[in-house]
Structure formats: C-alpha cells, structure tokens
Amino acid sequence: MAEHAIEMKDICKDFKVLNRHEGLKGSIRDLFSRDYKTVSAVKDISLTVERGEIIGYLGPNGAGKSTTIKMMTGVLEPTSGSITVNGRIPYKDRKANSENIGVVFGQRSQLWWSLPLIESFKLLRDIYMVPQKDYEDMIELYRSLVDIEPILHKPVRQMSLGQRTLSDILAAFLHDPAIVFLDEPTIGLDVSMKSKIRSLISGLNSEKNTTVILTTHDMGDVDALCKRIVIIDKGMKIYDNDIEHLKSYFGSYRTLKMRIGTDEWEEIVIDEKTTDIMDIIMKKQKEKKIRDIKIEEISTEEVIKKIYEGDAK
Amino acid sequence: MTIRRYLALTRAGIMESLQFRLGTFVTLLGNLLYIILVYFLWKAIYASAGTESVNGMTFNDTMIYLILATALFNFLEMFVVWDMSRSIQSGKIILDLLKPMGFRGYTFWSYSGSHVIMFFLTFLPTSVVVFIITKGAIPLGLNIIWFVISTVLALIVNFNIEMLVATLCLYTESTWGINIVKETIVLLLSGASIPLAFFPETLSKAVSFMPFRAVYDIPLNILLQKNGTECMSGLLPYLGFQALWAVGLTVLSMVFWNISVRKITVNGG
Amino acid sequence: MTKNKRCLSFYARIYRKILIQDLKSKMSYRADFIISTFGMVLTNIAGFMTFYILFRNFPSINGWDYYHMLFLYGFSLTALTPVQCLFDNNWNLRSMVYSGDFIKYCFRPINVFFYFISEVFDAKGLGQLAFGIGTLVYSWNRIGLPVTPLIILKLVACILTGSLFMIAIMNFAAATCFWIQGSGYVMVIMFRFKDYAKYPASIFSGIFKAVFTFVIPIAFVAYYPSLVILQPENIPLLSLLSPLLGILFFYLSYRFWMLGVRKYDFTGS
Numbered sequence: 001m002a003e004h005a006i007e008m009k010d011i012c013k014d015f016k017v018l019n020r021h022e023g024l025k026g027s028i029r030d031l032f033s034r035d036y037k038t039v040s041a042v043k044d045i046s047l048t049v050e051r052g053e054i055i056g057y058l059g060p061n062g063a064g065k066s067t068t069i070k071m072m073t074g075v076l077e078p079t080s081g082s083i084t085v086n087g088r089i090p091y092k093d094r095k096a097n098s099e100n101i102g103v104v105f106g107q108r109s110q111l112w113w114s115l116p117l118i119e120s121f122k123l124l125r126d127i128y129m130v131p132q133k134d135y136e137d138m139i140e141l142y143r144s145l146v147d148i149e150p151i152l153h154k155p156v157r158q159m160s161l162g163q164r165t166l167s168d169i170l171a172a173f174l175h176d177p178a179i180v181f182l183d184e185p186t187i188g189l190d191v192s193m194k195s196k197i198r199s200l201i202s203g204l205n206s207e208k209n210t211t212v213i214l215t216t217h218d219m220g221d222v223d224a225l226c227k228r229i230v231i232i233d234k235g236m237k238i239y240d241n242d243i244e245h246l247k248s249y250f251g252s253y254r255t256l257k258m259r260i261g262t263d264e265w266e267e268i269v270i271d272e273k274t275t276d277i278m279d280i281i282m283k284k285q286k287e288k289k290i291r292d293i294k295i296e297e298i299s300t301e302e303v304i305k306k307i308y309e310g311d312a313k
Numbered sequence: 314m315t316i317r318r319y320l321a322l323t324r325a326g327i328m329e330s331l332q333f334r335l336g337t338f339v340t341l342l343g344n345l346l347y348i349i350l351v352y353f354l355w356k357a358i359y360a361s362a363g364t365e366s367v368n369g370m371t372f373n374d375t376m377i378y379l380i381l382a383t384a385l386f387n388f389l390e391m392f393v394v395w396d397m398s399r400s401i402q403s404g405k406i407i408l409d410l411l412k413p414m415g416f417r418g419y420t421f422w423s424y425s426g427s428h429v430i431m432f433f434l435t436f437l438p439t440s441v442v443v444f445i446i447t448k449g450a451i452p453l454g455l456n457i458i459w460f461v462i463s464t465v466l467a468l469i470v471n472f473n474i475e476m477l478v479a480t481l482c483l484y485t486e487s488t489w490g491i492n493i494v495k496e497t498i499v500l501l502l503s504g505a506s507i508p509l510a511f512f513p514e515t516l517s518k519a520v521s522f523m524p525f526r527a528v529y530d531i532p533l534n535i536l537l538q539k540n541g542t543e544c545m546s547g548l549l550p551y552l553g554f555q556a557l558w559a560v561g562l563t564v565l566s567m568v569f570w571n572i573s574v575r576k577i578t579v580n581g582g
Numbered sequence: 583m584t585k586n587k588r589c590l591s592f593y594a595r596i597y598r599k600i601l602i603q604d605l606k607s608k609m610s611y612r613a614d615f616i617i618s619t620f621g622m623v624l625t626n627i628a629g630f631m632t633f634y635i636l637f638r639n640f641p642s643i644n645g646w647d648y649y650h651m652l653f654l655y656g657f658s659l660t661a662l663t664p665v666q667c668l669f670d671n672n673w674n675l676r677s678m679v680y681s682g683d684f685i686k687y688c689f690r691p692i693n694v695f696f697y698f699i700s701e702v703f704d705a706k707g708l709g710q711l712a713f714g715i716g717t718l719v720y721s722w723n724r725i726g727l728p729v730t731p732l733i734i735l736k737l738v739a740c741i742l743t744g745s746l747f748m749i750a751i752m753n754f755a756a757a758t759c760f761w762i763q764g765s766g767y768v769m770v771i772m773f774r775f776k777d778y779a780k781y782p783a784s785i786f787s788g789i790f791k792a793v794f795t796f797v798i799p800i801a802f803v804a805y806y807p808s809l810v811i812l813q814p815e816n817i818p819l820l821s822l823l824s825p826l827l828g829i830l831f832f833y834l835s836y837r838f839w840m841l842g843v844r845k846y847d848f849t850g851s
Contacts, residue, residue, distance in 0.1 A: 075688045099691040110686040112600075112701070114607035123603065126596055127692055129588075155607070339762060343771035346798070349790055350778045357644045357785035358636070367639050490617030494624055501628045511639045 004084075005179050005211040006049040006072060011081035013042040013067050013235075041067040043235040044081070051178070052209040054202070056216065056226035056243070060308050064235040065215050069181050072213070073103055086178050099128070102172030102180040107187065109164050110171065111156045117167050118152045121174060128175035135174075142170055145203040146196060162193035169197065173204050179211040180204075186218050198224040219301040231307055239307060246303055255302060258284060259292035269302055322422040323429065344387060344435055348380050355379065368510050375508060377443055377450055377537060382505045382529050384439035385464075388431045389471050389528065391424055394495065397479040398488035410574065417570060421472055428468070452538050459548060463532040466555040470527045473562035474499065476570060483573045504530040524558040531555055593696060600700045608705060615705065622709040626659070629777075646782050649724040650812065656717030658780040658804035659710055661744030666707030669749050671699055672756035676766050679759050679846065694843050695836060725812075733811065739825060740807035746828035747802040748776060753835035760842030772798070779803035795820070799831065 016036045042064045049055055059065050070076040071083060074090030074097045083090065090097040103110070111120040125135045142148050148170070151163045159167065165185055172180050182201070186194045202225055205212050214225060222229060222243065229246065231239040239246065252272045257265050258281070266284075270277055277295065284290060359372040370378070400406045412419050444451045478495040482488060500506050503525035509517055520526060531551050534540050541547030608615060633655060637648050646654070675698070678684040687698050718737075727733070755772040758765040775798060783801035786794055795801045802824055809821045820827075 070685075073689060075685060094688065095691045095693075098689050101689070103689040105685060105689075108683050108686055110689065112603065112607075115603050119603050123596070123599060126599060127690055129592075339758070339765060340767050343767060346793075347771060347774065350775065350794070353785045353787070353790065354778065354781055357781075358640050361642050361644055362640050485613055485617060486611065487614035487617035490614065490619075490621040493618075493621035497621070497625045497628045501631060507632055507635055511635055513635065513638060516635075 004048050005051050007084045008047045009082045011045045011078045014038050014040045014079045045237050054212040054225050056222040056229035059232040063232050100178045102177040104168045104172050104182045113157050114155050116153045116155050124174050130175050146200050162189050181213045183215045253298040255296045257294040258290050260288050323425045351379050370510050378508050384436040386505050387435040391475050393475040393479045394492045398482045456538050460536040463535045466559050467528045467532050469559040473566040476566040480570050480573050499525050503528045527555040527558050597700050601703050604703045618706045619709050622706045626713045644782050644785050649721045653721040654804050655780045656714050657808045659714030661741045663707050663711040664745040665748045667704050670704035671702040672752050675756045676759040740810050743807045743825045743828040744803045746832045747799050750831040750835035753839050757839040757842040760846045775800050
C-alpha cells in the first residue's frame with residue numbers, strides 16, 4: 001500500500017477549444033475555421049491527501065474541481081505533472097484504479113435505472129468481485145448507519161432525489177474502496193436528508209477509514225464533515241489547510257446583525273482591525289431605530305465568500 | 314412585430330445547425346452515398362427488366378423521383394416526437410408550455426432554421442446535380458414556383474403529422490414504438506421509398522386519398538411536371554388536395570394537442 | 583487481495599446477470615413492449631410490401647429470382663438481429679456523451695465498451711428474428727436446398743459473420759460522436775444503408791463496389807456470406823474469407839470505439 005492516498009505534483013490540464021465567432025456570418029466562417037485556443041482548466045496544482053482524511057474540495061463554479069477529480073479517477077490525462085492514487089497512475093491503468101475508488105458524480109445516478117437497489121448492489125458485488133462475506137458485512141454496516149429497508153427493493157427510477165443520492169453513496173462504498181469521491185452529494189436535498197447523508201458519510205469514514213474527497217457548495221457539509229479544506233479558483237490552489245486555521249485567518253471579522261423593522265435583519269461583515277463596530281451601530285441608529293443587535297463570529301460561508309472574492313491575500 | 318420574433322427563432326436554428334461543423338459535412342457525404350446506393354439498385358432493376366419503361370416510369374424518371382424524394386425527406390425531417398418525449402421525461406415540457414408563443418408555433422418555428430439549412434445542404438445541391446447529370450430533366454419554369462408552394466404545404470402537413478404523433482407521447486412512454494410506426498407508414502405510403510406509380514391498383518387507390526401523398530409525391534410530381542401537373546387544370550386539384558389536408562390536419566392536431574394538454578394539467582402530468 | 587483476473591467467464595457471467603435483470607425490468611413496461619413490438623412487426627410488414635411491390639413490377643434483379651432474393655432478405659433480417667437486440671445502446675451513446683452522463687461508465691473496473699453495451703437488451707428485435715427465420719425457411723423450401731446438419735451449421739456461421747459486420751458498422755458510426763458534434767446523422771444513414779444489404783452486391787460496379795465491400799461493408803452483411811449456402815459449387819474467395827474479415831472488422835470497430843473514449847475530454851459537465 002502506498003503511503004499517501006493521493007499525491008499530485010504540479011498538475012496542469014489544458015483543453016483545446018475552437019474560437020467561435022459571433023452572428024450568422026461567424027457561424028458560417030466557423031465551419032471552415034481552424035482557429036483553436038488553449039484554455040487551461042487546472043494550473044500547477046500540488047496536493048497530498050492522507051489515508052482516512054475527509055477533505056472539503058471547494059471552489060466557485062468552473063474553478064476546475066471536476067477536472068481535477070476526473071484526473072484523480074483516471075478519466076482524464078493531465079497535460080503535465082505527476083499524479084498517483086493509491087500508488088498507481090490513474091490514467092495509465094484506469095481499470096485497476098477504479099478497483100480502489102468509489103465515485104458519486106453530481107446528480108447522475110450510476111445505478112441501473114430500472115433495477116431495485118438490491119439488484120444493483122448484487123451486480124456491483126459481482127463486478128468488483130467482492131467476497132460474499134464482505135458484502136454481507138457491508139450491508140449489515142449500512143443497516144446500522146441508515147434505514148435502508150424502505151429503499152432496498154425500490155427501483156432507482158421511482159426513488160426521490162434524496163433516496164437516490166443515498167443509494168449512490170452506498171453503492172460507491174460497497175466494494176470498500178480506499179478513496180471515495182463525492183461531488184455535491186447534498187445538492188437539492190432537504191435539511192433532514194442532508195443531515196442523514198452527512199452522518200452516513202462520517203460513519204462510513206470512521207468505520208472503514210475511507211478517504212473522502214468532498215466537493216460541495218454547501219458549507220454545512222464542510223462544517224459537519226471536513227477538518228481540512230482545499231480551495232481552488234481559476235484552476236489554481238488558493239488555500240489548503242485546516243478549517244480552523246481558515247477561520248483564524250479572518251479572526252478579526254465579525255458578522256453584525258441588526259434588526260431594523262419588525263422582522264427584518266440586516267447583516268454586515270466587519271473587520272474589527274479596520275472598522276469600529278460601535279461606529280457602524282451609531283451611524284445606523286441615527287438613520288433608523290435598531291430593535292435588536294447580535295454580533296457573531298464569521299461563518300464558514302462568509303469566509304469562503306471572502307476567499308472567492310479575493311480577500312484572502 | 315411578432316414575425317420578427319419568429320424569424321429570430323429561424324436565425325437561431327440556422328446558427329445552431331452550423332455549430333455542428335463536421336457533422337454538416339458528414340451529412341452531405343452520407344446523402345451522396347445513399348443516392349449512389351439507390352442509383353445502383355435501380356440501374357440493376359431496370360437492366361433486368363429489359364424494357365425502357367415500367368408502369369410509365371423510365372429509369373431516369375424513377376431515379377430523379379427517388380433522389381429528390383430522399384432529398385425532400387432530409388429537408389422535411391423533424392424530430393418533434395423525440396424532442397417531445399425528452400422534454401416530457403425531463404419535465405422541461407412545463408417550461409415549454411409557459412413560453413409566450415404557444416407550444417406548437419414555437420416548435421414549428423424552431424425547426425424552420427434547420428429546414429432552411431437542410432434545404433441548402435441537401436435539397437438544392439441534389440437538385441442541381443440531378444439537373445446537370447440528366448441534362449435538364451427538371452423543367453425550369455413556373456413549376457418551380459408551384460413546387461415551392463407545394464413544398465410549404467407539404468411542410469405543414471408533415472409538421473402536423475409529427476405533432477399528432479408527438480402528442481401521443483403525453484400518454485405513453487413508448488417513444489421508439491410510436492415513432493417507428495409513424496415513420497414506417499409515412500415512408501411507405503408517401504412514395505418516398507418506392508414511387509407510387511409502381512403500387513398495385515387497389516393499394517394506390519387507397520393511398521391516393523391519404524395525406525401522406527401530400528408530403529413527397531405531390532411536390533415531386535409538380536416539380537417534374539408529371540401526371541398532368543403541367544397545366545393549371547391538372548395542377549390545382551393537387552394543390553387543393555394538399556391545402557385541404559394541411560388545414561384538416563392543423564385543426565386535428567391542434568384540437569388533439571389542446572385536449573391532451575388540458576388532460577395532463579388537470580391530472581398533474 | 584486476489585482480485586486481478588477478469589477473464590471471459592467473468593464477463594459472460596456478468597452479462598447474463600445484467601441481461602436477466604434488464605429483461606425483468608422490461609416486463610414492468612408492458613405497454614411500451616407491446617407498442618414497440620407492434621412497431622417492429624409493422625416495419626417488417628412494410629419491408630415485405632416494398633419487396634412485393636418491387637417484384638410485382640420487376641421479375642428479377644441481376645439474375646436473382648424471387649425466391650433467391652427472398653432468401654437474401656431473410657438472411658439479412660436474421661443477421662441484423664444481434665445488432666438490434668444486443669448492441670442497441672449505441673443509439674444512446676451520443677446523447678450520453680453530450681450530457682456528460684457517459685462518464686459513469688468510466689468509473690468501474692470493467693471494460694467500458696462491455697459495460698456500456700451490456701446495459702440494454704432490446705427484446706423487440708426478436709420479432710425481427712422470427713420474420714427472418716420464417717422467410718429463410720420458406721425460401722429454403724422453394725429453392726429446394728438440402729437440409730443436413732452440416733449445412734445448418736454453415737448457415738449459422740454465415741449469419742453470425744453477417745452480424746459481426748453490421749455490429750462493426752454501427753460501432754464505428756456510434757463512436758464518431760466522440761469526435762464529431764452532431765454526428766447523430768451518421769448512425770441514421772448507416773442504419774438506412776442496412777436496408778440495401780438485402781440486395782445482391784453484384785449490382786455495384788467500379789469504385790463503389792469496393793466502397794460497399796470494404797469501407798461500408800454492407801455487401802458482407804448478407805450477400806457474401808449467403809453465397810456459401812446458395813452457390814456451394816462456386817464460392818467466391820471473399821465469401822470464404824468473410825468470417826475472418828468479420829472478426830477483424832469487429833475488432834477494429836471496438837478499438838476505434840475505445841480510442842474515442844480515451845480521446846474524449848469529458849468537458850460535457
């Protein structure tokens with residue numbers, strides 16, 4: 001077994017795209033055009049992931065998260081740089097690599113659409129050649145973590161979004177992979193389903209010591225699951241450290257909440273180093289009557305927003 | 314101006330079709346090969362027959378007819394049934410119904426762009442090639458104008474047949490099944506795969522009253538000035554036949570669509 | 583861990599299991615199955631009608647009489663069954679590649695082509711098989727071919743050969759979508775070409791004989807393999823070589839398909 005779960009060094013990925021021209025004339029010209037431009041989706045990313053870690057992999061839309069994950073899963077070959085997953089080079093031996101990883105990608109179910117979940121499980125057991133004993137143990141473990149009875153005999157196409165996501169996550173863990181990639185697992189789910197899924201992931205992670213790479217836009221996921229976060233933007237890694245460290249980065253920031261109308265809260269994020277909170281309150285007080293005041297530590301959500309907006313320097 | 318709005322859809326459709334660069338060339342090449350297949354087959358068939366003309370059709374007549382029928386088929390081809398089933402399955406149908414221009418109109422005009430492209434990519438070049446090879450077997454005169462009118466009517470008939478079948482998608486998930494039934498019937502009975510002139514008498518009698526003839530057979534006859542379409546008295550009944558079916562099918566498909574949509578909105582789809 | 587060898591028997595077992603599951607789930611869409619089967623039967627009836635109308639007007643094609651042509655027809659229908667039943671998922675490739683859904687096939691430790699193709703079994707193709715076998719038996723009788731175990735064995739081998747060619751053609755056609763946007767038409771036109779597999783390839787001449795034999799090998803779907811049965815005293819070299827060529831062509835199409843998977847950059851998400 002390799003030392004690290006994932007090791008990436010100076011990974012770059014470029015795509016070639018056609019320069020499209022505008023308008024009807026442009027469309028006709030494009031028919032014959034050879035005018036390509038190179039777009040780099042990922043620039044010089046280095047990353048080491050240890051076994052058993054849950055990493056929050058964050059970044060605004062189009063930052064290059066999916067591209068990185070596709071390289072880790074062996075679907076894409078990097079333009080340059082070196083990458084090993086479980087000690088293997090994923091794109092060189094995609095099949096061997098997928099033996100040891102599990103993937104839940106976006107909202108696309110990877111299960112057989114019209115089969116009951118249990119039949120999908122059995123097929124996956126055969127495909128991954130999971131010994132019967134291990135398979136049964138895993139199902140037992142699932143039973144102890146979530147209530148799978150209501151979905152076990154239901155065809156995937158008849159499931160609700162939440163049930164489907166749950167099923168996909170279970171299916172990704174079924175062959176006890178060393179690493180599981182989860183791409184926005186809680187998107188579009190209700191509050192109770194979200195918390196169910198979070199506790200399932202953390203339960204599986206601690207039981208099986210599975211490394212989890214979690215892509216999400218939901219800071220609730222990050223707060224509940226991740227100790228370490230990696231943030232990328234425009235293809236570059238801009239943050240890689242503990243979540244606590246990140247907050248202390250913005251330690252002097254506070255969220256000031258003021259109730260102005262009867263039920264109307266106004267929120268302002270303030271850096272105490274540069275602005276005095278009292279000043280702001282006084283100023284506001286002169287304009288309108290403040291009925292209630294709260295001062296809170298900055299939330300992860302706000303921190304991430306600040307980073308995306310480029311305040312992290 | 315509402316027509317501006319519709320033309321915007323046409324323009325968007327043209328641009329979308331052109332986005333598929335290589336696909337466009339492949340379409341051209343594929344059609345050419347298909348025509349070559351048809352050519353060899355009928356050449357062999359006529360060579361074996363031993364006579365110049367069979368059922369009033371010479372080899373040249375048959376070839377021109379079939380080549381232009383194929384070109385017309387590509388030009389008129391729509392995928393309304395597939396679009397509809399996809400948009401029902403994805404739930405997009407609700408958004409489509411909310412569009413401010415009516416679903417049927419929206420679909421019709423969205424396709425107009427690809428019709429324009431397909432006309433220039435398939436029908437026009439094919440006709441020019443046929444004209445050159447046959448050294449003018451396609452008469453150039455007033456018939457061209459009548460042909461254009463007839464083709465527009467064919468387009469309307471075709472669209473409404475498509476819409477009628479596509480509406481069925483609201484009732485069943487079996488898109489492949491209903492689409493293949495439609496395609497088979499239209500292709501056989503419209504004379505697109507074998508000229509109607511070769512049909513046995515009883516069958517061709519029956520077919521002559523059906524709307525499918527209005528899609529391929531009539532426009533082609535008018536273009537080639539066959540079956541009495543060279544004079545007004547022969548031409549008008551054909552155009553009348555097409556117009557009658559165009560109106561009839563428009564009403565029919567509109568009514569069927571409206572009833573069906575009301576049904577799904579009541580039942581909550 | 584000893585999970586390294588995934589041999590042929592592994593794939594056979596998985597395939598059987600997936601197939602059984604797929605059939606089970608198909609049973610739950612009964613209406614769809616009935617409509618699709620009806621559509622399939624109808625296309626075959628339409629095919630026979632075209633054939634009948636053709637022979638009503640022309641008694642023979644290139645020296646092939648009615649019953650020999652019928653034999654060829656039945657042969658091609660039977661040979662086209664595997665591509666219809668087992669490789670139908672190729673039709674979904676394009677939309678899956680565009681939507682990005684295709685990526686899910688790349689996360690499993692099994693062959694991507696196998697995994698993708700195994701997902702769909704199209705039961706309605708069996709209707710076509712019934713038509714094909716029926717036609718073969720009828721024309722076999724009429725021509726007065728002998729019935730011996732050896733000749734039946736030969737027939738099965740020849741039909742499988744034809745199948746390999748058609749499967750390969752469709753693999754090539756489907757895989758173009760990895761490179762060409764809007765390549766859906768390639769599959770449509772190839773699928774239409776298959777209708778010409780039921781005519782003797784001797785109708786072609788010159789360069790197109792080569793094209794339809796070696797580039798788009800529809801001549802191998804029925805014509806060349808069937809000569810082994812129809813002219814046992816004078817089998818052309820290409821007929822004898824056809825099983826080998828079929829395997830080669832299938833293998834090339836598989837490599838092409840897999841190359842497409844590798845080349846495709848999965849930006850569609």
